[in-house]
Amino acid sequence: MMTASLSASPAVPPLSLWQRLGVALYRHPGLQLALLLGLPLLWFLVVYIGSLATLLAQSFFTFDDFTMEVSRELTLANYQQLLQPANFDVVLRTLVMASAVSLASAVLAFPLAYYMVRYARGWKKGFFYVAVMLPMWASYIVKVYAWTVLLAKDGIVYWSYQHLGLGGAVDWLMTLPLLGGNSLTTSHLGRFAVFTYIWLPFMILPVQAALERVPTNLLQASSDLGASGAQTFRHVILPLAFPGVVAGSIFTFSLTLGDYIIPQIIGPSGLFIGSMVYTMQGSIGNMPLAAAFTVVPVVIIALYLSGARKLGAFDAL
Amino acid sequence: MSIAVQFQQVSRHYDSVRAVDDISLDIVEGEFFSMLGPSGSGKTTSLRLIAGFEQPSIGSIRIFGQEAAGLPPNLRAVNTVFQDYALFPHMNVLDNVAYGLMLKGVSKDERYRRAEEMLEMVKLGQYGTRRPAALSGGQRQRVALARALILQPRVLLLDEPLGALDLKLREQMQTELKALQRRLGITFIYVTHDQGEAMSMSDRVAVFNKGRIEQVAAPQLLYNQPATAFVADFVGAANVFDGELAGTLVGQQRAFAVRPERIRPAGQLDGDVVRVPGKLLDIQYLGAVSRYEVEVFGQKVVSMVLPNENGNAVAPAEIGAAVTLAWPRQAMLPLAG
Numbered sequence: 001m002m003t004a005s006l007s008a009s010p011a012v013p014p015l016s017l018w019q020r021l022g023v024a025l026y027r028h029p030g031l032q033l034a035l036l037l038g039l040p041l042l043w044f045l046v047v048y049i050g051s052l053a054t055l056l057a058q059s060f061f062t063f064d065d066f067t068m069e070v071s072r073e074l075t076l077a078n079y080q081q082l083l084q085p086a087n088f089d090v091v092l093r094t095l096v097m098a099s100a101v102s103l104a105s106a107v108l109a110f111p112l113a114y115y116m117v118r119y120a121r122g123w124k125k126g127f128f129y130v131a132v133m134l135p136m137w138a139s140y141i142v143k144v145y146a147w148t149v150l151l152a153k154d155g156i157v158y159w160s161y162q163h164l165g166l167g168g169a170v171d172w173l174m175t176l177p178l179l180g181g182n183s184l185t186t187s188h189l190g191r192f193a194v195f196t197y198i199w200l201p202f203m204i205l206p207v208q209a210a211l212e213r214v215p216t217n218l219l220q221a222s223s224d225l226g227a228s229g230a231q232t233f234r235h236v237i238l239p240l241a242f243p244g245v246v247a248g249s250i251f252t253f254s255l256t257l258g259d260y261i262i263p264q265i266i267g268p269s270g271l272f273i274g275s276m277v278y279t280m281q282g283s284i285g286n287m288p289l290a291a292a293f294t295v296v297p298v299v300i301i302a303l304y305l306s307g308a309r310k311l312g313a314f315d316a317l
Numbered sequence: 318m319s320i321a322v323q324f325q326q327v328s329r330h331y332d333s334v335r336a337v338d339d340i341s342l343d344i345v346e347g348e349f350f351s352m353l354g355p356s357g358s359g360k361t362t363s364l365r366l367i368a369g370f371e372q373p374s375i376g377s378i379r380i381f382g383q384e385a386a387g388l389p390p391n392l393r394a395v396n397t398v399f400q401d402y403a404l405f406p407h408m409n410v411l412d413n414v415a416y417g418l419m420l421k422g423v424s425k426d427e428r429y430r431r432a433e434e435m436l437e438m439v440k441l442g443q444y445g446t447r448r449p450a451a452l453s454g455g456q457r458q459r460v461a462l463a464r465a466l467i468l469q470p471r472v473l474l475l476d477e478p479l480g481a482l483d484l485k486l487r488e489q490m491q492t493e494l495k496a497l498q499r500r501l502g503i504t505f506i507y508v509t510h511d512q513g514e515a516m517s518m519s520d521r522v523a524v525f526n527k528g529r530i531e532q533v534a535a536p537q538l539l540y541n542q543p544a545t546a547f548v549a550d551f552v553g554a555a556n557v558f559d560g561e562l563a564g565t566l567v568g569q570q571r572a573f574a575v576r577p578e579r580i581r582p583a584g585q586l587d588g589d590v591v592r593v594p595g596k597l598l599d600i601q602y603l604g605a606v607s608r609y610e611v612e613v614f615g616q617k618v619v620s621m622v623l624p625n626e627n628g629n630a631v632a633p634a635e636i637g638a639a640v641t642l643a644w645p646r647q648a649m650l651p652l653a654g
Contacts, residue, residue: 220370221403223390225417225468235416239407 040101059291070287072309078292089274094273098256101195102249105203109248110198113208135294140198144265147194151266158184181268191267198262199255203248210244211237246308250301257297273297319381321346321472321504322367327376329362336362337373340527344506346471349498351507351515354525355551355597363525364508365475368397381471393471396465400480402457404449410436410460411445417468435463455486472504479514491518512552516540524548546652549574556580556619557652565614567591571654577608579648580621582633583641590643595619597640610631610643
């Protein structure tokens with residue numbers, strides 16, 4: 001009876017083309033992986049790695065000052081040029097600015113991100129997310145020019161500190177060698193403020209994401225074992241959130257290193273790496289030196305990352 | 318005997334929810350005290366109130382006579398073993414255990430020496446250099462224990478510490494925890510939803526339900542004299558008969574409970590017994606014993622547990638057939654409500 005009904009059951013219908021494709025993928029996981037990664041990997045290799053390799057090669061090519069021609073003779077002359085005082089100043093100026101901007105962003109971002117993760121609930125959480133992202137929706141150029149208006153002699157910032165009785169203090173700040181300038185708009189301080197404003201969201205978001213991953217019960221455990229708030233911050237929160245700070249600082253650092261617009265519009269004269277690259281490849285056509293300048297941030301970031309790794313910044317990942 | 322932890326009319330409200338509702342409780346120094354209840358009954362909130370992770374909305378909590386309400390966790394003489402261990406992932410096992418001593422400013426040599434001792438005590442001497450992520454659940458649990466005990470607290474709080482372990486390991490850890498508590502002589506306050514765990518380890522158990530304590534008693538007393546229907550049902554199995562059924566059965570309108578193992582087929586009992594006719598619905602074979610589900614009065618299902626003979630169930634009747642149950646009158650546990 002049983003066997004009769006079994007043999008009488010209808011034959012399995014033949015597989016459709018799609019189903020057979022599914023079976024083939026199921027049997028060959030390698031094929032699945034190739035389909036998944038093939039295109040993006042190709043794109044990545046050609047566009048990212050390829051252009052970086054070309055850049056690196058370019059930086060060793062020879063530029064003839066007289067004919068303004070680039071030849072494929074390999075030379076270290078471009079890198080030697082980087083070490084000339086005028087060019088080295090550019091590298092140093094950019095580095096100091098990028099470091100200062102990253103540090104200031106981290107100091108500003110941490111408490112804000114901490115508030116967003118631990119305290120903000122409901123609409124407040126949403127408000128802070130949008131408030132952090134909002135400036136990124138507006139055009140970069142518009143924001144930078146808006147700052148020239150804000151910082152100008154008759155602008156809101158000037159008006160505010162005059163009314164707060166801080167005019168003397170700001171005037172004194174402007175006389176300091178590393179901060180000052182003729183006015184806020186043409187000072188190092190003004191340029192620093194604009195850089196920090198522009199790149200701050202790129203620090204807040206990764207720090208916030210890192211803090212989000214620190215479980216509350218670790219903070220409770222720390223406190224339970226006798227830690228004050230400051231001790232918990234130092235021994236638990238900071239080490240666990242540090243990869244986020246490093247990630248954020250890579251953004252703020254490399255974005256500052258590569259920027260060529262803010263240095264043109266705000267602050268005293270003096271080129272940055274970005275503006276140097278722009279000048280070299282644009283108006284002068286010295287691609288090899290431009291390439292050498294571009295390699296500088298890449299090397300600095302690589303050194304920075306390996307240093308951070310040695311310090312144990314990624315141990316918590 | 319001094320009082321280690323004292324709750325005086327403590328409530329903890331979240332908006333309109335009363336997580337802990339007017340609890341008064343004395344926990345004696347040196348006892349193994351369990352807070353037992355289903356999830357959401359207020360037991361964990363009560364533990365967190367002692368640790369300082371929560372503040373009471375009303376009432377007073379004293380730890381060794383000192384008012385604790387308003388004190389942050391780091392200023393309380395209690396330490397906690399967390400449910401999911403809460404080990405610091407960026408530190409190795411030794412640094413985790415030594416953390417409390419490091420905060421106190423104990424020198425590196427000294428704190429590592431004592432941390433090694435603690436690890437020896439929980440049988441993890443070789444694991445100091447490992448990261449918590451490289452340990453099994455049972456090992457992490459031991460590290461959490463060592464980390465809390467290194468500060469020599471007079472009260473140790475344990476929040477379902479064995480919840481994530483499998484059954485065999487859990488039973489083994491129960492024995493070890495009890496032995497450890499006996500050896501150290503300090504107060505353990507143990508939160509669990511597992512009545513077997515609470516019964517097997519505790520000197521006294523508080524049964525929580527809906528933010529209130531239904532009964533505080535030693536395990537035997539809890540089992541033999543449950544104060545309420547909830548306790549009778551939650552601690553061990555019980556057949557609870559409400560007032561109406563009690564009236565029909567024994568002519569007295571007071572709710573009572575009967576343990577399944579006290580019930581027998583009517584033929585096996587003499588003397589002052591209560592007899593109830595019923596119908597056998599199901600037999601569940603459990604190894605040492607079998608459970609028989611019997612429907613009485615056409616509505617109520619009563620469980621009877623009989624020992625198996627030579628490993629075989631001894632069914633009093635076929636499934637679906639009539640069977641008469643009986644139990645001694647003194648097996649009836651009167652209930653308050």
